[in-house]
Every structure is written in C-alpha cells, then in structure tokens.
Amino acid sequence: MDNAIDHAPLHHDGDDGIGVVVCHGFTGSPHSMRPWARHLAAQGWSVRLPLLPGHGTTWRDANRTTWQDWYGEVERALTDLRQHCSSVYAVGLSMGGTLALRLAQQHPDLAGIVLVNPAVTMLRWDAKLLPVLGLVVPSVPAIGNDIAKPGVDEGAYPRTPVRAAAQLRRFQAVVRADLPKVAQPVLLYHSADDHVVEPVNSEIVLKGISSADVREVVLHDSYHVATLDHDAPQIFDGSVAFIQRLSS
Template identity: 95%
Template sequence: MDNAIDHAPLHHDGDSGIGVVVCHGFTGSPHSMRPWARHLAAQGWSVRLPLLPGHGTSWRDANRTTWQDWYTEVERAVTDLRRHCTSVYAVGLSMGGTLALRLAQQHPDLAGVVLVNPAVTMLRWDAKLLPVLGMVLPSVPAIGNDIAKPGVDEGAYPRTPVRAAASLRRFQAVVRADLPKVAQPVLLYHSANDHVVEPVNSEIVLKNITSADVQEVVLQDSYHVATLDHDAPRIFDGSVDFIRRLSS
C-alpha cells in the first residue's frame, strides 16, 4: 500500500449503472478511503469520494464548517451519480458512516449502505461541554492513527477542532433520532478493538434501524481506521459482494 498522503477527492465514471458515494471521517480525508474507493471503481462502478469542507487542509479550517456543510457535499455526490446510475449506494467510515446513514434517511431510494465503525454518539464525559469549550479552546489533542497495522498513516489532523466537534455531536443527535427511517439493506463492520468510537455506536445503529436485510461483521484484527488496517481486504471484498447481490 502506498503510504503517501493524498487528500484529493476521487471521481470515477464506470461503465455500469451502479454508483457508490464513499464518505471519509471527521478530521480525516479521502486518503483513508482511497484504497476502498479504487477497489469499488475497479468493478466498473461509478465512484465519488469527496473531500469534505474543512478537511485535508488545517484543523482551523474545520472549525469554520458545520455538519450541514459536510452533508451537503456527500448529497451533491449522490445527485451527481443519479444522472447516469440506476442504483446508488453509500459507504462510510466513522463520521463517514454517520453521513451515509443520513443519506439513507433522506433518500429512501438509496440502494444500500455499508458502514465501518459508524459514529452516532459520544460517551466521553466532556462531550456535552463541547459547545462551551469551543468558545475558549479552538482545539485539543487528537486521537489519530488508531490502526493496528504498523507503518500506516491515515493523514488526519494532529488536533481536534472543538467547534467542529460540537457540530458533529449535534449531527449525531439528528441521525440517532431518525435511525428508524433507515430501511435499506445495511452491511455493518465494527472493530472489536476501537479506541476512538465506542462499541455502543454500532449497537445503537443495529437496534434502531428498520432494515430487514442487515449483516453485522466484527473485525478482530483492526482498530478504528479499519479501511487502512489488516481487515481492509475483507471490507473491500465484502462490500463488493453485498452490492453485487443487491444489484443482481
């Protein structure tokens, strides 16, 4: 795997009627999702991997954005794919999974969703203080590169933008409240050892969505950024099988 950090978005037009929106996580960038996006594109599918506003530059830029900005970007990708695709899927890591869930809530005709360690709540005791902290403290040390595989860098910000994190927390509340609206097929991967997103996040998703077609896969050999970790090939191949089955 090429470890050179590349924050650029990925835009690929395939030769089939299948389209996939790939959503990266909070303070991350397309770098953490690029191998997965390329694997999906290699199937002949159209793929959009946008760079979310305020990401891939400086954490200070993230503090100037909100969850509405991030969601607008991935929704724009869905609109773009619908111009020439008969079925559109959404896949995402961490907050990218939250964005994918929101797409499913807002677009009932979305064909399916693949989630990796989705983030729909924050259990840290200080999470509720984020709106106040954001007024006096622009950033805090980040917990990045939660990857079991040695020598891999996800290219995330070295600090967590507090105002942006407060907006993320508000977004999570919106998505949690609307989880019953998710009725599409769902494939959910979650790591047994995730030091960023607590396991209860996946439990909340699985308990509250109304999908009849749900697959849960526990990843034993990866930490939070599983898309760059030991289980990445399993995620890539499993998502292809999932989409092929639904599109057949």
C-alpha cells in the first residue's frame, strides 16, 4: 500500500451520467478522501475531489481564507459535474460533511449526500473565544491522525490555524440554521469513538434535516478519519449501494 501523502485534487470523468463531489475536512486535504474517490470513480462515475483553499500547503495559508472560499470550491465542482451528469451526489468527511450539507441546502436538485462524522458544532469550552484568540495567537496544537488503524497518516496540518477555526465555527452556525432545508436522501456514518467531532454533531444533523430517506450507520472500529480507517471498506461499499439505489 502506498502511504505517500498526496494533497492533489482528483478529477475523473465517467460515462454513465452520475457525478459525485467529494469533500475533505478542515486542515486536511484530498489525501484523506482519495481512496473513497477512486472507489467511486471505479464505478464509472464522474468524480471531483477538490483541494480546498488554504489547505494542502501550510496552516498559515488557511488563516487567510474564509468559509465562503471553501464552499465556493466545492460548489464549482458541482457546477462542473452538472454540465455532463444527469444526477450529482455529494459525500464528505468532517467539515467535508458540513460542505456537503451546505450543497444540499443551496441546491435542492442534488440527488443525495453521504456524511462521515459531519461537524456542525464545537462543544469545546474555548470555541466561543476563537475570534478573539485569533487576534493574538495564530495557531494552537492540532488533533490530527485520529485513526485507529496503525501506521496511517492523514496528512493534516500539524497546527490548527485559529482564524480559520473561527471561520469554521461561523460556517457551522450557518449550516445548523438551515438544516431543515436538507430534504435529499442522506446516508450518515459516525464513529462510536471519535476524538475530534463530538457524537452530538450527528444527532443534531439527524434531528434537524427534513429528509424522509435517512439511514444512520455507527462505525465501531474507526476513529474520526474513518475514510482511512478499519471501516473504510464499509463506507465505500455502502455509498456505492446508496447511489446505485437512488439512480436505478
């Protein structure tokens, strides 16, 4: 298995009219989503896995971006896929799940979404202090590589950019407020043991959305970055079955 970190975006054109936008998480990169994106592409589907602005370089670059920059990048991927796909889906990990939810809120014709440990709130006591903290402290220690599987590196930043984290918190508030706008089919995976995103995040999503077609799957053998963990095959195969069912 090749463990080299690859931050590059992935662009694949399929031939059967299905497209998938794949969204990576905060301070991460396409590396954490590449195996999933490749699995989707192997079905003959068109796949876009963009590199979000301020990611895949240094944490200092993230502090110069806004949540609108991140969302704009995945929305451009959606627009691109719409040009030659009859149905488009979105999948995402952590903040990537938040981005997928926003796509569903802003684009009712999105066919469905798959979420893995979506992040729509921060319960840490100091989360409310992020805007002020960002004025004096550019970064804080990061919680990276929350993966149960030994020897796996997600390639995330070694520091958490504080101003970018404040942007994430603002973005989460926007997405939480608009959760009732999500009416598409939803497949939600969340890890029973997640040291980054609190379990209440998935509960908030499930209670807030308006979707009638909803399935929740608890992952018992993975931590936060489940797309690179023991349960990754379950996520990959489950998302394929989900998209095939909705596209048949």
